[in-house]
Amino acid sequence: MNLISIRIITAKVEELINFYEQVTGATATRYTPDFAELKTKTATLAIGSTQTLQFFGGDSIAQPAHNRSTIIEFLVDDVQQQFDESAAFLKTYMVQEPTLMPWGNKSLLLRDPDGNLVNLFTPATPEAVAKFKNS
Incomplete structure (x- = not known):
């Protein structure tokens, strides 16, 4: 088994993409307005909007900006x-x-x-x- 990616669910897709592009120097691949990925040599950081939660069972499975x-x-x-x-x-x-x-x-x-x-x-x-x- 290999860890391939981490996904952040957010209501601020563009803000997060801009932050991670600036911090990593990588350019995000934007697949849709609701989903993008920043690939590194060893893993991928995915950024998905709250709209993408519909594909995983509904809005209540993840809450943006609540990670501690x-x-x-x-x-x-x-x-x-x-x-x-x-x-x-x-x-x-x-x-x-x-x-x-x-x-x-x-x-x-x-x-x-x-x-x-x-x-x-x-x-x-x-x-x-x-x-x-x-x-």
């Missing part, structure tokens, strides 16, 4: 450089500036327009670098 338990994480080449180059955009979404974590990653924590936590990180210690060597 998940962090969406992106491995980046140099989190400090990304922060320095994008600080003007990122400050609106900032939770924590780049910080060295006890497990060896330097992490920048943001909240997307729906309030989902987003972690941009770069391995910083030899152990963390080895862990993500082939990622």
